[in-house]
Amino acid sequence: MKDVPAQPRRRTGGRTRLLLGGVLAAAITVSSVAVATLAHADLSGPPGTTLKAAAERSGRYFGAAMGGDRLNDNGFLTIANREFDMMTAVNEMKPDATEPNQGQFNFSAGDAIYNWAVSHGMRVRGHTLAWHAQQPRFWANLSGSALRSAMISHINGVMAHYKGKLAYWDVVNEAFAENGSRRSSNLQATGNDWIEVAFRTAKAADPGVKLCYNDYNIENWTYAKTQGVYNMISDFKARGVPIDCVGLQTHFTGGSSLPGNFQQTLSSFAALGVDVALTEADVTNAATNQYQGLTQACMNVPRCVGITTWGIRDSDSWRGSENPLLFDRNSNPKAAYTAVLNALNAASTTVPGTTTPPSTPTSTPPSSTPPTSTPPSTPTSTPPSTPPSTGEPGACTATYRTVNSWGGGYQGEVTVANNGSGTLNGWTVRLTLAAGQTLANVWNGVNTGTTGTISVRNASYNGSLGANASTTFGFLVNASTNTAPGVVSCTSP
Numbered sequence: 001m002k003d004v005p006a007q008p009r010r011r012t013g014g015r016t017r018l019l020l021g022g023v024l025a026a027a028i029t030v031s032s033v034a035v036a037t038l039a040h041a042d043l044s045g046p047p048g049t050t051l052k053a054a055a056e057r058s059g060r061y062f063g064a065a066m067g068g069d070r071l072n073d074n075g076f077l078t079i080a081n082r083e084f085d086m087m088t089a090v091n092e093m094k095p096d097a098t099e100p101n102q103g104q105f106n107f108s109a110g111d112a113i114y115n116w117a118v119s120h121g122m123r124v125r126g127h128t129l130a131w132h133a134q135q136p137r138f139w140a141n142l143s144g145s146a147l148r149s150a151m152i153s154h155i156n157g158v159m160a161h162y163k164g165k166l167a168y169w170d171v172v173n174e175a176f177a178e179n180g181s182r183r184s185s186n187l188q189a190t191g192n193d194w195i196e197v198a199f200r201t202a203k204a205a206d207p208g209v210k211l212c213y214n215d216y217n218i219e220n221w222t223y224a225k226t227q228g229v230y231n232m233i234s235d236f237k238a239r240g241v242p243i244d245c246v247g248l249q250t251h252f253t254g255g256s257s258l259p260g261n262f263q264q265t266l267s268s269f270a271a272l273g274v275d276v277a278l279t280e281a282d283v284t285n286a287a288t289n290q291y292q293g294l295t296q297a298c299m300n301v302p303r304c305v306g307i308t309t310w311g312i313r314d315s316d317s318w319r320g321s322e323n324p325l326l327f328d329r330n331s332n333p334k335a336a337y338t339a340v341l342n343a344l345n346a347a348s349t350t351v352p353g354t355t356t357p358p359s360t361p362t363s364t365p366p367s368s369t370p371p372t373s374t375p376p377s378t379p380t381s382t383p384p385s386t387p388p389s390t391g392e393p394g395a396c397t398a399t400y401r402t403v404n405s406w407g408g409g410y411q412g413e414v415t416v417a418n419n420g421s422g423t424l425n426g427w428t429v430r431l432t433l434a435a436g437q438t439l440a441n442v443w444n445g446v447n448t449g450t451t452g453t454i455s456v457r458n459a460s461y462n463g464s465l466g467a468n469a470s471t472t473f474g475f476l477v478n479a480s481t482n483t484a485p486g487v488v489s490c491t492s493p
């Protein structure tokens with residue numbers, strides 16, 4: 001790797017000064033430059049006119065996620081460069097991408113995104129090192145201590161490559177089940193301590209990067225999964241397991257919309273002594289009030305360091321049919337964009353350490369202590385049982401498409417349509433997964449079974465379909481071969 005001298009300070013994003021990494025010549029290697037760091041927060045100046053300028057006023061960042069294919073998409077790059085100061089690779093730094101074969105690391109796709117981002121003054125979040133999905137194919141043949149060793153080697157190999165370059169790493173992703181216990185996975189089967197081993201390994205590999213635990217459905221404070229993660233972080237802090245931050249993915253769907261207690265969740269995590277961040281935000285139909293609310297909640301919590309949306313335009317989204325992002329397919333900002341911008345500019349707290357001088361923050365850290373009450377054991381919203389149909393029997397159809405696939409699995413989407421004249425009150429789709437395939441995750445639907453023929457019925461909020469209406473659900477499959485599932489049937493009661 002060639003050393004590239006650090007560039008002198010220059011101004012970006014309005015009045016906030018960033019120490020920039022330098023301009024990169026080639027997209028093949030990661031340049032040896034310091035991580036750009038936020039230097040100065042100042043709430044007294046004029047409002048920012050871009051997301052990043054507005055966020056930087058309070059020492060925060062505003063990020064997006066991009067796939068490698070967006071490097072050839074000038075529409076995307078233009079908005080990214082103008083509005084964002086943090087970047088996450090959608091798939092390119094995941095375990096299957098970075099270590100496709102045991103001991104053979106491949107950083108070309110991740111480096112291309114990294115190099116573009118830092119050469120445009122952005123910092124980069126690493127995503128992710130250990131996860132039950134998108135694993136290298138060879139992990140499927142390992143278990144026990146061999147898999148544990150492979151995970152440790154993977155973390156060491158990837159973190160050595162990016163040492164000193166990244167602002168954050170999502171060390172472990174999505175390790176909890178909805179009921180607040182650990183998700184069962186091959187990594188979990190190596191022993192309950194796999195998560196802390198991952199964090200200790202990561203700390204030794206790159207002591208300078210902030211190490212995060214990242215998950216979805218942990219935004220509602222009273223939800224069992226939130227409490228499960230909270231208890232783990234609390235335990236880690238008590239025992240000195242190195243952890244710096246919690247990423248709340250903030251995927252808001254019709255079934256899990258912005259909870260009224262979101263700020264309490266953020267401040268409760270922060271009170272444990274970790275930073276919090278909204279790492280993959282998207283909201284069904286970009287509901288303005290939810291985007292405003294999630295931004296405001298972050299701005300009200302000093303240790304909420306930034307917000308990332310999972311894509312920029314609806315055409316970049318993993319759930320594009322729900323139009324969940326801040327920019328439409330023609331690159332126009334939506335009403336939600338303005339709401340977010342205004343909420344960023346209205347921030348009344350700054351991130352500790354970003355206001356200079358003095359070196360101590362002017363804002364007060366949250367004084368509330370985390371509750372000691374036992375977390376609820378059931379989710380606050382459970383899908384209701386399916387009501388009887390008033391539509392024509394057999395009027396529903398299911399159409400499958402593969403959204404994305406990789407070495408060890410794929411993301412699928414099924415569109416459920418009502419082709420009858422009446423209203424469909426509830427639906428169930430049956431799919432047959434090929435041998436060796438296991439369902440890892442479903443959204444906008446509720447599954448029964450994870451292998452062979454599985455069924456997915458409507459969630460609480462998308463069972464009712466008027467004449468000619470349709471809805472979609474999505475899912476992830478871990479697979480040895482990526483044969484698409486057969487759609488067996490769609491029925492309505």
Ligand code: 9MR
Pocket residue numbers: 090091133134173216249280318403404405410411476
């Ligand atoms: O956006 C990613 C999509 O392209 C992939 O198909 C999918 C496969 O796992 O992963 C998506 O990103 C996920 C992220 O890594 C973790 N949280 C949920 C995101 C959306 O599924």
